[in-house]
Amino acid sequence: MTEASVIKDRPAQLRRRPRPAPDETVDPVDYNPATHTQAAPAAAPVQPEPDPASAGGEQGPAVEAAPATLPATTAEPVSVPEPETAVETAVQAAPAAVAVPFEPQAPAPARQASRASKAKATTNKKSQRREVTFPLSTRVSQEILDLLYDAQENEGVTLRDAIEQGVRMRWGSAR
Amino acid sequence: MQTIMVYSESGGATKTTSAVSLAAVTAASGRKVVLVDLDPRAAATKWIGVEPKESGLHVGAILGDPDPEGWAEDLAVGSSWFPNLRVVPSARSVSNREADRADHAELRLKTSLMGIDADVVIIDCPNRQGGPLTLSALNAADTIVYAAGATVDGVDGVAGARRSVEQFRTSRKRIGAPDNLHEAGIIVGAVASTVMSRIAVASIEELRETGMLLTPLVPHRTIVQEMRMTQEWYGEYRKGLPVVEAYTKLMKEIVR
Numbered sequence: 338m339t340e341a342s343v344i345k346d347r348p349a350q351l352r353r354r355p356r357p358a359p360d361e362t363v364d365p366v367d368y369n370p371a372t373h374t375q376a377a378p379a380a381a382p383v384q385p386e387p388d389p390a391s392a393g394g395e396q397g398p399a400v401e402a403a404p405a406t407l408p409a410t411t412a413e414p415v416s417v418p419e420p421e422t423a424v425e426t427a428v429q430a431a432p433a434a435v436a437v438p439f440e441p442q443a444p445a446p447a448r449q450a451s452r453a454s455k456a457k458a459t460t461n462k463k464s465q466r467r468e469v470t471f472p473l474s475t476r477v478s479q480e481i482l483d484l485l486y487d488a489q490e491n492e493g494v495t496l497r498d499a500i501e502q503g504v505r506m507r508w509g510s511a512r
Numbered sequence: 513m514q515t516i517m518v519y520s521e522s523g524g525a526t527k528t529t530s531a532v533s534l535a536a537v538t539a540a541s542g543r544k545v546v547l548v549d550l551d552p553r554a555a556a557t558k559w560i561g562v563e564p565k566e567s568g569l570h571v572g573a574i575l576g577d578p579d580p581e582g583w584a585e586d587l588a589v590g591s592s593w594f595p596n597l598r599v600v601p602s603a604r605s606v607s608n609r610e611a612d613r614a615d616h617a618e619l620r621l622k623t624s625l626m627g628i629d630a631d632v633v634i635i636d637c638p639n640r641q642g643g644p645l646t647l648s649a650l651n652a653a654d655t656i657v658y659a660a661g662a663t664v665d666g667v668d669g670v671a672g673a674r675r676s677v678e679q680f681r682t683s684r685k686r687i688g689a690p691d692n693l694h695e696a697g698i699i700v701g702a703v704a705s706t707v708m709s710r711i712a713v714a715s716i717e718e719l720r721e722t723g724m725l726l727t728p729l730v731p732h733r734t735i736v737q738e739m740r741m742t743q744e745w746y747g748e749y750r751k752g753l754p755v756v757e758a759y760t761k762l763m764k765e766i767v768r
Contacts (some may be wrong), residue, residue, distance in 0.1 A: 353581075357569060
């Protein structure tokens with residue numbers, strides 16, 4: 338009889354090779370609403386009541402507006418989107434979520450609409466990323482501080498603009 | 513084979529420093545050592561400067577598979593520090609396992625160590641109050657070493673860790689499982705021995721009262737933290753030798 342010490346568990350060729358965990362590519366803190374709304378019922382768009390006051394015991398338009406965003410969200414792939422994609426999705430979804438319930442009563446103010454479209458236009462273009470800036474923490478005299486605040490108040494410039502303009506006037510631009 | 517887990521419920525309690533140092537001095541003594549980095553922060557992995565053999569093949573693969581028998585041997589990667597020191601690396605995604613409610617998931621690390629070619633396995637634990645990662649280490653280990661700094665948090669971390677271990681033992685006894693977990697003692701690391709603060713003195717006294725304080729106390733040397741940036745073993749530098757000496761003495765107390 339074979340000794341216990343030489344008995345093997347299974348043939349070497351049948352041994353399972355290590356493989357990554359199924360959620361290896363999922364970041365532990367990267368919460369993705371798309372993955373949580375996959376199983377949400379009624380992917381069909383919800384048509385809001387024209388007159389919220391006649392809704393009776395039903396929930397108000399703000400509550401009904403939530404499912405209206407579901408189709409757009411569930412259409413997203415399960416994989417974690419890039420941050421810029423997520424921003425784009427949010428920007429695209431936001432006007433629909435706001436406009437659907439309120440449009441019958443009162444159209445969205447023009448200012449809000451233009452802000453939303455402007456945000457979409459600026460945040461999605463890599464060429465228009467915000468300029469890299471650095472904190473400048475220093476003490477200055479009361480006179481300079483007063484001058485800066487006066488310029489801010491009278492000319493409407495920011496403190497950053499005032500400092501940058503002054504430095505450029507004295508020492509030129511490094512660009 | 514001896515499996516040692518280095519544990520505290522407090523962050524910054526010199527767990528990683530103690531685990532890596534014990535692994536290094538044990539390897540320097542000629543034993544075959546595998547360091548398992550169980551912390552999703554992967555501090556030990558970064559310090560020793562190892563990468564998984566393939567993408568995703570770190571300790572998270574072991575914890576995420578129902579049958580990882582012998583995988584620790586496959587996943588262990590060699591280090592540049594000692595030829596007989598290998599590391600099972602960790603990664604940020606290991607944190608996903610903390611939400612894993614699969615049956616017997618806490619036994620996977622132990623299963624993965626079957627057949628491993630090592631004399632000593634050292635597990636660098638995360639600072640968790642129980643949970644899947646800590647339970648994995650408790651099930652895999654036969655020796656536990658608590659790590660503490662000479663601070664109030666250090667004492668608190670050991671007290672919490674001992675509570676977790678006690679609960680684990682009680683649960684094992686209830687189901688009639690053997691209790692083979694040996695508490696080797698408490699390592700106090702990074703002790704500023706030249707000018708010791710009142711808090712440090714009080715903390716060390718409190719740890720001594722447990723009857724588990726291991727000596728010598730490990731002295732603080734800046735080079736130990738500096739080596740984390742350069743991914744080197746501080747034992748190669750003169751300034752690190754007092755720390756190496758302390759951990760070597762502690763290793764003789766802990767490693768069978």
